Amino acid sequence: MLTNAYLQGVYQTVLNRNPGESEFHQAVLEVLESLEAYVEMHPEFETNGVIDALVEPERFICFRVPWVDDHGRQQINRGFRVQFNSAIGPYKGGLRFHPSVNSSIIKFLGFEQTFKNSLTTLPMGGGKGGSDFDPKGKSNTEILHFCQSFMTELYRHIGQFTDVPAGDIGVGAREVGYLFGQYKRITNRFDGGVITGKGISFGGSKGRTEATGYGVCYFTQELLACMKNDSFKDKIVVVSGSGNVATYAAEKATQLGATVVAMSDSDGYIYDPNGIRLDILKEIKQIRRARISEYVFQVPTAQYFEGCHGIWSVKCDIALPCATQNELNLDDAKKLIANGIQVLCEGANMPCTPDATAAFQEAGILFGPAKAANAGGVSVSGLEMSQNSQRLSWTFEEVDERLQGIMVGIFHAAYDASVACGKPGNLVLGANVAGFLKVAEAMIAQGVV
Ligand code: NDP
Numbered sequence: 001m002l003t004n005a006y007l008q009g010v011y012q013t014v015l016n017r018n019p020g021e022s023e024f025h026q027a028v029l030e031v032l033e034s035l036e037a038y039v040e041m042h043p044e045f046e047t048n049g050v051i052d053a054l055v056e057p058e059r060f061i062c063f064r065v066p067w068v069d070d071h072g073r074q075q076i077n078r079g080f081r082v083q084f085n086s087a088i089g090p091y092k093g094g095l096r097f098h099p100s101v102n103s104s105i106i107k108f109l110g111f112e113q114t115f116k117n118s119l120t121t122l123p124m125g126g127g128k129g130g131s132d133f134d135p136k137g138k139s140n141t142e143i144l145h146f147c148q149s150f151m152t153e154l155y156r157h158i159g160q161f162t163d164v165p166a167g168d169i170g171v172g173a174r175e176v177g178y179l180f181g182q183y184k185r186i187t188n189r190f191d192g193g194v195i196t197g198k199g200i201s202f203g204g205s206k207g208r209t210e211a212t213g214y215g216v217c218y219f220t221q222e223l224l225a226c227m228k229n230d231s232f233k234d235k236i237v238v239v240s241g242s243g244n245v246a247t248y249a250a251e252k253a254t255q256l257g258a259t260v261v262a263m264s265d266s267d268g269y270i271y272d273p274n275g276i277r278l279d280i281l282k283e284i285k286q287i288r289r290a291r292i293s294e295y296v297f298q299v300p301t302a303q304y305f306e307g308c309h310g311i312w313s314v315k316c317d318i319a320l321p322c323a324t325q326n327e328l329n330l331d332d333a334k335k336l337i338a339n340g341i342q343v344l345c346e347g348a349n350m351p352c353t354p355d356a357t358a359a360f361q362e363a364g365i366l367f368g369p370a371k372a373a374n375a376g377g378v379s380v381s382g383l384e385m386s387q388n389s390q391r392l393s394w395t396f397e398e399v400d401e402r403l404q405g406i407m408v409g410i411f412h413a414a415y416d417a418s419v420a421c422g423k424p425g426n427l428v429l430g431a432n433v434a435g436f437l438k439v440a441e442a443m444i445a446q447g448v449v
Contacts, residue, residue: 001033002029006046007035014028018104023325024103024104024111026354027112035432035433037422038421045440050440054439057107058084060103061081063079063153064076065150067146069142079129081129081157082110082127083125083127084110087442087446088439088442089123090160090163091163092113092127092381093110093168094109094130094167094377095175096130097169098135105325108325110128112349112371113128115371115435115439116378117375118438119431123382127165133150147182150179151179155186155187158183159191164194164195164196166377169243169324171197173198176195180198198384203384204384205383205399206394207396208380208399210248211376212245213244213246213376214248214251214252215374215376215403216322217252218404219407220343221256222408222412224366228343228366232256232257235318236258236318237316238314239263240322240348247278249320250320258318259275263292263311264308265292266323267293267308268305268310269311270296272302276295276302277295309331312333312335313339316339317342323351324348325351328353333355333357336360342366344368345367346373347373368411371431372410372427372430380399410431413434416430420433
């Protein structure tokens with residue numbers, strides 16, 4: 001709970017201005033709690049207006065997305081883009097297509113993105129967008145028509161020097177391609193730097209697909225080495241989700257010598273004590289876009305269980321929640337702790353509820369927060385923008401090496417800030433403070449506009 005009167009006032013304003021937006025409230029409260037000790041040491045932050053400005057998006061856009069389905073019926077969805085903070089660069093953040101998307105989810109993601117992008121050391125501000133459109137069960141033609149209609153409004157708000165979207169849940173390479181194609185038709189410009197996550201043949205970066213998942217593991221590897229003198233070798237790992245982040249986190253953890261024994265989708269989870277066969281998983285989820293339950297038809301040693309939370313009862317050394325926000329609650333945390341978990345790093349955005357995070361910290365579990373641990377995706381998006389500006393394409397190895405360097409740097413920035421704040425190893429606090437300081441300095445230098 002907040003004890004500083006000024007920060008209590010900031011938080012109350014957020015509650016009043018954004019009624020009912022619980023995910024956004026949750027994300028703001030976590031950051032304000034982390035800043036409390038710092039603000040008490042630096043009273044100028046009570047008067048310079050930076051924190052008041054930081055919690056208010058620079059711009060929030062909400063629009064109608066009309067499209068026609070395969071039966072000729074008119075459908076209406078709602079589109080969003082939040083341009084949260086441009087202090088250190090153009091707004092940057094992904095687009096999410098999922099029925100749960102609303103203004104609260106978009107603001108929470110845009111707010112967190114501001115700090116995450118600051119931690120990468122690349123010049124990117126914070127933004128996020130999406131729609132309550134549900135891609136599940138839609139034909140390719142329906143996805144195309146939806147993406148074209150979505151971009152028909154979004155195009156006027158974005159640009160390589162203004163706002164650069166990318167993918168997120170429900171928006172992968174196919175959707176980014178359709179969005180870029182429509183942007184090009186409307187503007188008559190091949191403006192490669194307007195969106196990232198593009199196909200390699202038209203300006204995408206090698207390694208972007210793998211970047212978030214690989215980055216989670218590079219961060220975890222550095223955390224293990226520096227805080228535990230340990231590594232992934234021979235560790236049992238549980239990864240929730242089976243989308244982009246989860247798949248490549250599982251792939252890198254396996255390459256680093258761990259055994260990934262469980263993964264999930266929104267219906268249930270699979271348990272395979274021999275280690276999940278990622279070639280089979282990719283064929284099911286990426287190529288056929290089918291359900292994870294089908295894995296057990298091809299791997300007889302594996303088991304499938306209905307429901308999302310059961311995955312946290314699987315005994316493991318390292319957990320990497322890579323599915324969605326608030327997917328791991330206090331009960332789940334208690335089960336993981338009782339089963340001897342040592343490390344948890346967040347691949348998804350805000351996957352642990354606040355009480356689950358607190359339980360891990362109190363139990364001495366090493367905890368890598370999303371803002372730091374999953375920044376690999378946006379980092380390689382930043383590298384994609386650099387390549388587009390240079391009109392060059394770097395090799396996979398070059399991109400991957402830079403990604404490793406960035407993730408190692410993020411760990412140390414968060415760790416060092418935790419030490420400076422007198423809470424060594426509290427990376428939630430460290431990531432928030434380190435991300436905040438760079439944005440705050442830039443905002444002050446620009447007159448807190
Ligand atoms: P995808 O759409 O590729 O995958 C999401 C996965 O999570 C799917 O397998 C989905 O299952 C599963 N899922 C959804 N809800 C649940 C649940 N309650 N329990 C278990 N599984 C669930 O998304 P991404 O992998 O791109 O994103 C995952 C998370 O990572 C999000 O929080 C996103 O914001 C974050 N992130 C993504 C980045 C990126 O580069 N893509 C960058 C940084 C963060 P189903 O197949 O049933 O839908």
